[in-house]
Amino acid sequence: MKLSAPIFQLKRRAKLVARNNNVPLHEALDQIAREEGFARWSLLSSQVAAASLSRSILARLDEGDLLxxxxxxxxxKTTLGLQLLLxxxxxxxxxxxxxxxxTEQQARRHLRSLDEGPHGLCEKLQILTSDEISADYIIRHLSGSERGTxxxxxxxxxLDQQRSKPALSDQVLALADFARKAGVVVAFISQVDRSFDPESKRLPDIRDIRLPNLxxxxxxxxxCFLHNxxxxxRDVA
Known part of the structure; x- marks a missing residue:
C-alpha cells in the first residue's frame, strides 16, 4: 500500500476540503480516500491500521495459539489477516x-496491494481455495510444517457450510488440538454480529462474535477486534 502522503497529512487535506467546499468532514475524507484508490475512508484507515498492528500482534502470538x-x-479483518501472513x-x-x-487471483491481488517490499513476499505465500477446506483438510496440509508456521x-x-463437513465446534476443537501439538499459529477471520452497536462501545468483543452454530x-x-x-x-479468558 503506497499512499501519496502520510495519513495525518491526508486528514489535514480532508479538513481543508471540508472547510473550503462547505461539506461534512466524512464526505471530504471519503473523497480523499477515493483519490488514494479506496472506496471510502474507513477502508483506507483500516488498511493503514493493519500494517502497523500486525507486527505487534505477531510478536505476541505464541506457538500453538488460536487467534x-x-x-x-x-x-x-481480511486485510489484517493477510498482513499477518506477509x-x-x-x-x-x-x-x-x-x-x-x-479466488487465488483475488487473494494475490489483495496481497500485492499490501506488500511494499522489493522481494515479492506475496508470491511466496501459499493460497488454498478448495471447496473442501475444513479442519481435516487444513490439518493434512499443515502436517509436518515447522513450528511457528x-x-x-x-x-x-x-467452515461447516457444507453439510458433509463436521460441525463447526468439532472442527475448531480439532484445529485447537492440532495447533497446540504442532506449534502452528492458526488465525480465524470472523464475522461480528450485526447487533453490534458502535454507539454503545467503540469496539466489538467476544460476546459479539456471530455464531450461527455453537x-x-x-x-x-x-x-483482535476491529472497527473504524x-x-x-485481547487475551480470551
Missing part, C-alpha cells in the same frame, strides 16, 4: 491462507 480476527464487513513470511516463517471466499482461515462461520470460544487464546480503523488485541 480470532473479528469485525464487521469493510473494517479490515509479516510471518518476512520473518522467514511458512505462511498459508485458506479461503472459502476468494502461521495459517489464516477465511473464515470461521463458513462454538466454544474459550478454545481461542487471543482475539481502531483495533485491540
Amino acid at each position: 480470532l480476527v473479528a469485525g464487521r464487513p469493510g473494517h479490515g 509479516d510471518a513470511a518476512r520473518d522467514g516463517r511458512k505462511a498459508v491462507f485458506f479461503t472459502l471466499e476468494f 502461521v495459517a489464516v482461515i477465511d473464515y470461521l462461520q463458513i 462454538v466454544d470460544l474459550g478454545l481461542f487464546n487471543k482475539a 480503523g481502531e483495533a485491540q488485541l
Whole structure:
C-alpha cells in the first residue's frame, strides 16, 4: 500500500476540503480516500491500521495459539489477516491462507496491494481455495510444517457450510488440538454480529462474535477486534 502522503497529512487535506467546499468532514475524507484508490475512508484507515498492528500482534502470538480476527464487513479483518501472513513470511516463517471466499487471483491481488517490499513476499505465500477446506483438510496440509508456521482461515462461520463437513465446534476443537501439538499459529477471520452497536462501545468483543452454530470460544487464546480503523488485541479468558 503506497499512499501519496502520510495519513495525518491526508486528514489535514480532508479538513481543508471540508472547510473550503462547505461539506461534512466524512464526505471530504471519503473523497480523499477515493483519490488514494479506496472506496471510502474507513477502508483506507483500516488498511493503514493493519500494517502497523500486525507486527505487534505477531510478536505476541505464541506457538500453538488460536487467534480470532473479528469485525464487521469493510473494517479490515481480511486485510489484517493477510498482513499477518506477509509479516510471518518476512520473518522467514511458512505462511498459508485458506479461503472459502476468494479466488487465488483475488487473494494475490489483495496481497500485492499490501506488500511494499522489493522481494515479492506475496508470491511466496501459499493460497488454498478448495471447496473442501475444513479442519481435516487444513490439518493434512499443515502436517509436518515447522513450528511457528502461521495459517489464516477465511473464515470461521463458513467452515461447516457444507453439510458433509463436521460441525463447526468439532472442527475448531480439532484445529485447537492440532495447533497446540504442532506449534502452528492458526488465525480465524470472523464475522461480528450485526447487533453490534458502535454507539454503545467503540469496539466489538467476544460476546459479539456471530455464531450461527455453537462454538466454544474459550478454545481461542487471543482475539483482535476491529472497527473504524481502531483495533485491540485481547487475551480470551
